[in-house]
Amino acid sequence: MKMEKVEQLRHYYLRHDKKFPHVWCPGCGNGIILGSLIRAIDKIGLSKDEVVLASGIGCAGRMPVYADFNTLHTTHGRALTFATGIKLARPELNLITVMGDGDATGIGGNHFIHAARRNLNLTAIIINNQIYGMTGGQYSPTTPYGAKAATATGGHLEHAFSIADLAVTAGASFVARGTVYHVPHLDKLIEQGIRKNGFAVIEIMAYCHTQFGRRNKMGDAVTMMEKLRDRAVAVKDPGAAGSPGTAVAAGASDTPGAAASAGALDSDSLDTLDGKFAIGVLTDVEKPDYIAEYARLRAASRLNAQNAGNAGK
Amino acid sequence: MSDKKASRENDNQPQSGVNGVGAPQVAASGTAMRVPAREPARSSQNAVPRRRLLQGNEAMVEGALAAGCRFFAGYPITPASEISELMSVRLPRENGTFIQMEDEIASMGAVIGASLAGVKSLTATSGPGFSLMQENLGFACMAEVPCVVVNVMRGGPSTGMPTSPAQGDVMQARWGTHGDHPIIVLSVATVAECFEITVTAFNFAEKYRVPVILLSDEVVAHTRENIVLPESAQLEVVDRIRPSVPPQWYKPYADNSRGVPPMATMGDGYRHHVTGLVHDQSGYPTERSDEVKTQLKRQMRKISSGFGEIQLTRSFMLEDAQVAVIAYGAVARSAKRAVRMARRQGIKAGLLQLVTLFPFPRKAVDQVLRQCKAVIVPEMNFGQISREVKRVNRTCRVFTVNRIDGQLITPAEIFQEISN
Amino acid sequence: MAKKKSYRQHIFYDWCKACGLCVAFCPKQVYRRNEEGQPVVADAAKCVGCRFCELHCPDFAITISAVDAPSRSAAAHTAQTSIEEAADER
Numbered sequence: 001m002k003m004e005k006v007e008q009l010r011h012y013y014l015r016h017d018k019k020f021p022h023v024w025c026p027g028c029g030n031g032i033i034l035g036s037l038i039r040a041i042d043k044i045g046l047s048k049d050e051v052v053l054a055s056g057i058g059c060a061g062r063m064p065v066y067a068d069f070n071t072l073h074t075t076h077g078r079a080l081t082f083a084t085g086i087k088l089a090r091p092e093l094n095l096i097t098v099m100g101d102g103d104a105t106g107i108g109g110n111h112f113i114h115a116a117r118r119n120l121n122l123t124a125i126i127i128n129n130q131i132y133g134m135t136g137g138q139y140s141p142t143t144p145y146g147a148k149a150a151t152a153t154g155g156h157l158e159h160a161f162s163i164a165d166l167a168v169t170a171g172a173s174f175v176a177r178g179t180v181y182h183v184p185h186l187d188k189l190i191e192q193g194i195r196k197n198g199f200a201v202i203e204i205m206a207y208c209h210t211q212f213g214r215r216n217k218m219g220d221a222v223t224m225m226e227k228l229r230d231r232a233v234a235v236k237d238p239g240a241a242g243s244p245g246t247a248v249a250a251g252a253s254d255t256p257g258a259a260a261s262a263g264a265l266d267s268d269s270l271d272t273l274d275g276k277f278a279i280g281v282l283t284d285v286e287k288p289d290y291i292a293e294y295a296r297l298r299a300a301s302r303l304n305a306q307n308a309g310n311a312g313k
Numbered sequence: 314m315s316d317k318k319a320s321r322e323n324d325n326q327p328q329s330g331v332n333g334v335g336a337p338q339v340a341a342s343g344t345a346m347r348v349p350a351r352e353p354a355r356s357s358q359n360a361v362p363r364r365r366l367l368q369g370n371e372a373m374v375e376g377a378l379a380a381g382c383r384f385f386a387g388y389p390i391t392p393a394s395e396i397s398e399l400m401s402v403r404l405p406r407e408n409g410t411f412i413q414m415e416d417e418i419a420s421m422g423a424v425i426g427a428s429l430a431g432v433k434s435l436t437a438t439s440g441p442g443f444s445l446m447q448e449n450l451g452f453a454c455m456a457e458v459p460c461v462v463v464n465v466m467r468g469g470p471s472t473g474m475p476t477s478p479a480q481g482d483v484m485q486a487r488w489g490t491h492g493d494h495p496i497i498v499l500s501v502a503t504v505a506e507c508f509e510i511t512v513t514a515f516n517f518a519e520k521y522r523v524p525v526i527l528l529s530d531e532v533v534a535h536t537r538e539n540i541v542l543p544e545s546a547q548l549e550v551v552d553r554i555r556p557s558v559p560p561q562w563y564k565p566y567a568d569n570s571r572g573v574p575p576m577a578t579m580g581d582g583y584r585h586h587v588t589g590l591v592h593d594q595s596g597y598p599t600e601r602s603d604e605v606k607t608q609l610k611r612q613m614r615k616i617s618s619g620f621g622e623i624q625l626t627r628s629f630m631l632e633d634a635q636v637a638v639i640a641y642g643a644v645a646r647s648a649k650r651a652v653r654m655a656r657r658q659g660i661k662a663g664l665l666q667l668v669t670l671f672p673f674p675r676k677a678v679d680q681v682l683r684q685c686k687a688v689i690v691p692e693m694n695f696g697q698i699s700r701e702v703k704r705v706n707r708t709c710r711v712f713t714v715n716r717i718d719g720q721l722i723t724p725a726e727i728f729q730e731i732s733n
Numbered sequence: 734m735a736k737k738k739s740y741r742q743h744i745f746y747d748w749c750k751a752c753g754l755c756v757a758f759c760p761k762q763v764y765r766r767n768e769e770g771q772p773v774v775a776d777a778a779k780c781v782g783c784r785f786c787e788l789h790c791p792d793f794a795i796t797i798s799a800v801d802a803p804s805r806s807a808a809a810h811t812a813q814t815s816i817e818e819a820a821d822e823r
Contacts, residue, residue, distance in 0.1 A: 004798050006787055014793070017595060020748055021792045027752030031791025049582050065586050065597060070579040072429065073588035073598075074422065075452050081419040085426020085434070086579060088410045089384050093430065093580045111422075114415035183788040222757040225789075294410065301405040 013038040013048070015068045023062050027221025029180030029206035033127060034063055036183055037096070040190035051094050052086055054079045056103035059134045059208075060127045063098045077108030080115040083122050091291040095121070096194065101128040102140035105163055109141070116170035119199045120290045124172075125190065126163055126201065129208040137211030145271045148215040160271045163203045168283050173198030176281040179205040181228040189281065198287050205232070205277065216273060227274060235280040363542045369507040369534040370395035370437075373463060373527070374403055375542060376511030377435045381550055382461070383409030384434040386423035388416055388442060391475040392531040393465040396437035417442035421449035421462070428458045429587060431578030433515055437463035440473060440482055443489070450524055451490030452589045457566070457574070457612065459518035459553055461511070466530040466642075468719045477719030478531040480642055483697040486526040487671040493609070495616045497521065497623055498671040500528040502645040504538035510625075510668060516551040517623060521615055522573050528670065530693070532643035532721050556583055564594040566608065572615035616672055624674035627666040630656060634663025636731050637685045639678060639702055641667040644691050644722050651727035662731050673701045682709040689714060689730050691722045739800045740780040744772055749794040755786035 003011070014020070024030045041051060051069040055061040057076035064071035070093070074082045079097040087095045104112050104126045115122060131149060132138040139149035142160045149156060167175045174196040178186035186204065193200035207213060207224035218224050269275025367375065374396055377385075385400040387393075397413065404411040410427070414420040417438050424434040438446065443464045453460055468474025469481040482489075486498040497517050501510045507529065514525040556563045556575040565585040567574050577583030590598035591605050599605065616623065629649055631637060636655070640648040645666040655662035665681050667674060682688055682705065690699035691714035699713040714730050716722045742763060751770035761779040764772035764786070772786075772795075780797070787795045 004796050007796055010793050018597065021750060021794070024791065026750030026791075027754055028791055031793065032789055035788065035793065048584060049580055052579050065588070068584060070584050071586045072426075072579075073586070073590065074425075075448050075589055078418060078422040078449060081414065081422025081449075082426035082429075084412070084414070084419070085384070085386060085423030085428075086430040087426075088412055088423070089427035089430035089432040089434075090578075090580050110415055111419050114419070180789075221752050221754055225754060225758070294405070298405040298408060301402070305406045 009035075009038055009042055013042070013068055015066055018066050020066075022066055024059060025208075025210045027209060027225075028059065029129070029204070029225075030059055030063060030127060032180045032183060033098075033125070033186070033204055033206070034066060036186045036190055037063075037098075037125065038067065039187050040194060041096075043187070043191055044194055046094055046194075050092065051096065052083070053096050053098065054083045054086070055098040056100070056108060057134075058100040058103045058132065059129075060098050060100040060103060061134075077103055077106065078111060079103070080108065080111045080122065080124060084115065084118075084120055087120055087122060087291070088294070091121075094123075094194065096123045096125065098125045098127065100133070100140075101126060101130060101142040101163065102132045105141045105161070105166065106132075113166065113170040116167050116172035116199050116201065118290060119171055119173050119287045121197050121199070123190075123193045123196070123200045123202070124167075125193070126203045127206045128163055128203050129206045129212065130160065131208050131212035133208040133211045137208070137215060142270065143212075144273050147212070147273055149212065150215075162270050162277075164201065164278075164282050167199075167201040167203070171199075171287075172201045172283070173285050173287045174200035174281070175203075175283045176201070177203040177205065177277070177279050179228040179232050179279055180207070181225055182232060182279060185234075185279070192281065192284075196284070197289055205279070218273075231269075231274060231276050232279045233276045235278040235282065364539060365542055366537055366539050367504055367508075368395060368537050369501070369504045369529060370465070371399055372504045372507035372540060373437070373501075373511045373529070374399040376508040377433075377461070377515065378403060378407055378409075379508070379542075379545055379548055379550070380433065380512040380515035381552065382433040382435045382515060383407065384424065384427035384432045385409070385411045385436065386414050386420040386427070386434070387436050388414055388420050388438065390417075390439045390442045392467055392534050393437040393439050393442075393463065395534070396463060396465075400435070417445040418449060421446040421453075424460045424462075425449060425453050425456070425458045428453075428460045429456075429579050431581070433459070433461075433519065435461045435463065435515075437465065439465050439467045439475070440469045440479075441471070443482055443485065447485075447490040450496075451492065451494060453524040454490065454494035454496055454612070455589050455591070456587045457522040457576070458524070458587075459515075459522050459576070461514045461518055461525050461527055463511075463527045463529060465534045466528060474719040476531060478533075478643055478721055479693045479717070479719065480528075480530060480644070480697070481694040481717075483528065483670055483692075483694065486528055493613070495521075495523050495612045496526065496671065497523055497616065497669070498526045498528060499625070499668055500641040500670055501533055501668075502642055502666060503533065503540075504536060505540040506668070507533065508540060508542065512548055512550065513625070516549065519551050519553045520573070521619055521623075522553065522576055523616065528642065530642050536643075560584070565596045566592060567594045568607065568611050572611045572618060620672055620676075623669055623672060624677065625668035626674050626677040627668060628677075629664040629666070631663035631665060631681065631684075633661050634681075635661040635685055636663075636687050636689070637681045638662065638664045638689045638691065638727060638731070639667065639681065639698070640664065640691050640727075641670060641698065642693075644693060647722050647724045648691060648727050650724035651731060654724060654728045655731045658732065660731060667698065670698060673698075673705070675705050678702055678705050682706050682711075685709055687712060689727065691716075691727050691730070693717065693722060738782060739778060740782040741798050741800055742774045742777060742780060742786070743796040743798065744774070745794045745796070746771060747794075748792045749790075750792055752791065754789050754791070755795060758789060759786055 053064040053069045054072040056079040083095045137150040176189040193202045387397040401411040427434040468477040518525045586596040593599040593604045638648040652662045756764040765775040
């Protein structure tokens with residue numbers, strides 16, 4: 001009797017010796033993202049041995065342990081640095097990192113912008129629930145202005161930045177944003193991100209009803225999921241038929257201001273609790289392949305060494 | 314792009330000719346990729362041992378390469394930058410990979426990543442960078458990831474005196490990262506040791522699955538000396554033990570007689586979980602006290618069971634010594650000279666040079682303390698190893714010579730102390 | 734007009750955390766919540782197989798299977814229970 005495809009995926013990709021149901025709160029989007037990631041990997045047809053799933057610390061950090069890949073749960077904010085080491089040491093491995101908004105752009109911000117600038121072939125999935133959830137709802141770099149948080153009981157004084165814009169201006173060659181509501185769309189984005197040869201950032205707008213929603217009159221998963229449904233605005237996919245995306249001008253990222261209409265749409269609206277934001281592929285540009293270039297460097301330096309050696313005879 | 318084939322480079326570059334233990338190939342069946350035992354000595358073109366004039370930092374690079382290191386991630390910092398610079402030239406030539414990361418935290422993370430991917434990895438820094446590396450260093454201790462961290466000590470604290478020698482990071486090397494953790498701390502005093510002890514550091518890291526801190530200082534790092542690079546075939550190079558059970562039986566953190574579990578490589582079929590959380594035998598996070606106790610005790614036991622091999626010291630004229638100097642790093646050089654000066658004056662003096670600082674070589678130090686009337690511990694700090702010596706001491710009188718002004722302690726100062 | 738396809742909703746209550754997403758977002762109101770808040774199939778016939786619930790269940794607790802022939806659905810049901818038992822031993 002044939003099992004449903006989705007059941008096969010569960011049996012094949014979820015670790016059998018890990019306790020389910022998983023650790024996340026009822027209704028948390030992380031489980032949805034894990035499902036989406038598994039479907040994307042299955043669609044591409046990567047073997048489980050060649051996938052390395054690394055994560056930082058936080059709710060997102062607990063994702064890899066449930067999946068039957070080479071999994072790594074690193075220190076807070078540093079997932080991308082570990083992934084960089086693994087990718088350089090064994091380029092044939094497919095590196096996927098899963099981080100929260102605080103993990104990737106708070107404590108991990110320095111590594112995030114440099115991983116983007118370096119454009120090594122890594123996939124960075126950033127789950128943006130706009131709060132430090134695991135530690136009890138403290139505000140994060142993406143907590144909107146005026147929102148309530150455990151460390152902003154009087155209303156948040158700081159302003160949120162847009163992770164996607166940050167990635168684009170830092171030089172990532174593929175940046176997309178999805179939500180945990182638009183799951184088939186998310187599957188596609190993650191798949192595109194993994195296929196991309198370069199630093200691929202997939203920002204996933206998610207929610208934390210337990211620590212963030214509760215303090216901002218959105219105390220349950222359904223309400224927050226509805227908000228995602230209503231706030232997301234699909235941007236024309238730049239990948240489609242090569243036409244430059246309306247979101248972000250393809251090619252070199254010039255001054256942030258000129259990032260794009262959707263970019264501008266993003267930055268102020270993400271600083272509010274219910275402003276619209278763009279979803280879809282925001283940038284998809286071609287850049288030199290770090291691994292290939294380093295391989296050329298190896299060959300060239302070996303050649304020079306030999307020539308120098310012969311000259312020495 | 315196919316993986317890097319570890320071909321034996323016979324290029325006649327004098328300083329290389331290093332055994333081509335390159336990046337591991339992807340073995341389809343997940344069998345051990347590198348033969349743990351050294352291959353029998355092979356005749357190689359440059360059989361004549363090579364005499365080189367090298368700087369301490371350069372010798373460390375050659376030692377690392379000889380030990381099979383094929384990955385370096387670092388960040389520029391005086392007085393350790395030469396290691397990065399030379400690695401950026403040498404590694405591509407040896408089929409390895411060099412990268413300069415955005416900070417020392419990232420460098421430590423990349424080193425751990427590369428090691429998890431099966432490649433021996435190194436980073437090198439100085440005081441400020443070493444402080445930044447502590448958290449990830451703790452991860453390497455907890456996840457038992459072999460790697461070597463060179464700390465070329467300079468005047469501290471804080472920015473301190475970047476171009477002056479000091480030994481103020483000794484306690485940090487042992488206790489820098491939080492929590493009780495296993496770690497090995499070695500120190501070098503000469504350029505020859507920079508080569509030789511770096512190889513030892515990698516061997517310990519691989520054998521005990523532990524980060525090894527290699528303490529140098531600005532003097533040793535920047536001193537140039539004529540040294541003989543041993544023939545790579547003569548070198549004992551240890552590789553981590555790979556799992557031999559089939560993947561589905563593999564427990565990444567199971568106990569065994571040595572307390573050091575075989576280590577699989579990411580991508581070779583032994584998919585498992587690596588985490589900084591306290592974990593059980595399968596590597597999964599646990600808070601069950603019995604599993605926590607087993608895991609943490611094993612990690613400590615694996616080092617203590619290896620004390621005999623790990624605790625390296627060198628003695629000079631100690632046989633009949635009544636006054637002994639216990640020193641390490643550049644100060645050991647001055648101490649050796651001072652001992653000779655004392656001997657010329659008929660004073661029975663001797664030197665115990667500590668190569669291993671932690672785990673503290675208690676047996677060797679205890680023996681000297683029992684044998685001698687007085688022991689002198691000269692250090693370029695306010696007294697760090699001297700505290701360990703006093704802790705071990707029963708009856709002997711221990712004197713310290715502490716110099717913190719950024720200048721190397723001179724033989725005369727030590728001799729002065731000996732003759733009192 | 735092609736024969737209208739019907740679907741079965743398998744809810745694996747061991748993993749379901751009663752978050753309510755499936756009940757709230759099912760476009761055809763196939764589910765209702767029992768007293769513990771867990772989904773119960775109210776009207777399987779209304780299901781159009783959009784799999785929204787399956788895709789959005791954070792705990793992998795819902796499986797939708799298309800029902801072609803009557804005999805097959807019985808087999809599907811037994812398979813599902815055996816899977817549940819297998820998972821129970823975990």
